[in-house]
Amino acid sequence: MDAFYAAAEQAAKPSLRGKPVVVGGIGPRGVVATASYEARVFGVRSAMPTAQARRLCPNAAYLNPRFTLYRQVSESVMELLRALSPLVEPLSLDEAFVDLEAGGVPAETAAVRAVGERLRRDILEVTGLTGSVGLAGAKMLAKIASEAAKPDGLVVIEPGTERELLGPMPVRTLPGVGPATAETLRRAGIHTVAETAEAGEAELVRLLGKAHGSGLYAMALGRDDRPVVAERDAKSVSVEDTFEVDLTDRTRVRTEVLRLADRCVARLRAAGRSGRTVVIKVRNYDFSTLTRSETLRGPTDDPAVVREAAVRLLETVDTTGGVRLLGVGVSGLADFTQEDLFAQIATEREAEEQAAVAVAGAGPDAEAAREPEPEPEPPRRWQPGLDVVHEEFGAGWVQGSGVGRVTVRFETPWSAPGRVRTFVVDDPALRPGEPLPLRGGPDQSSAPAIRPKSVSGADGAGSASGEEISRR
DNA sequence: TCTGGGGTCCTAGGACCC
């Protein structure tokens, strides 16, 4: 999908079409997830600090990501892909490999091109968004082709032309070659794919290590026989938070770790998994980052067990000086929770002993570790981009807020660009809403009234908004 | 007003085992 998050926002918000849109973290430490093509003209790029993007393009719309919407759109695109072949390997919400051979498509240029063009039309029709297609005899080549096709295009790499095509390209073109690898290769005088192939496998292994070196050599020759693999089980689950201001208070650091542990376990359980290794991540004020991990005797999905392990690991880390980021993860995932009482009891006893030691040695702070308070996640009200519904004016989205006011633009994916109104932040007529489908609304020719279904948040059916509604 | 969040894979050293 082309500039996926930004394109989805433009489809949802008619007033943003044709304008620079930046989706990402909008706080002081945010980074850009996706910039619309209009914003890229100003030099805004993915992974750039949002503060820098604002300097480059002050007039863009800056929006928080709305993953609920992106997941919905993604699912409808993946459905189109699964209609082409049973072998579909999603790489992210907006990208996937499809094995057309397994779908019975003849391995002929004309046939695959027709399938690709048809797919692009279907994606546009179903989602209202454009996608690009790369077609080739291997995953790596298909990926390079799709990059070359962007935006809104299709590229076929004919078998036999791979080396000729790749040769002059910079090594960074090859998937798996990032800044560090490119720098290592540059120092060895290797800049292009052709030079990579000429260097030979032994030299690349010497420079980059066994796996990376031989893998890169194969790719430089256009060789890639990795199969398309559907259904890959997740191997780890993790959550992390960067704080707007570095944390210095030990107690606060601990309560944040406990919340993260709870969030991590909630995701783990939602996936019906359990895990054996708990890991914490700490990023310091100076951006130095470390991890600490502990492997339990058996897999768990018990929040208390994960909390205790996380706090135990935290005790081994020096956080004086300030903590910028904290994370908690679980790996070594098992498909179900093992009912191994011995392992569970042993782990818990271990934890208690450790906690007792911590209490004895650490003074009053340690008390907090034993009686962790349930977290009241403070909801951030009226974030830019948030869907809202007003009793009188209908569906819209938050354009901005501050000094007790919130500015809302009232428009829907299928309306004309809407107008802006400002309310006091606690206006009872205004409440959070659900993302509206990009397609399937009333067409422009019919009555402008908003369908009842489009304000589903009102009946409490929308789970994501339940918490927000109850706060009123 | 520098640098997100969620992942995967690889490497390397030490412990441990046969």
Place this chain on the structure above:
DNA sequence: TCTGGGGTCCTAGGACCC
């Protein structure tokens, strides 16, 4: 009566991807 060899597991860090 100087120090084998191979395999697996665990931990920590790093590169890379979207």
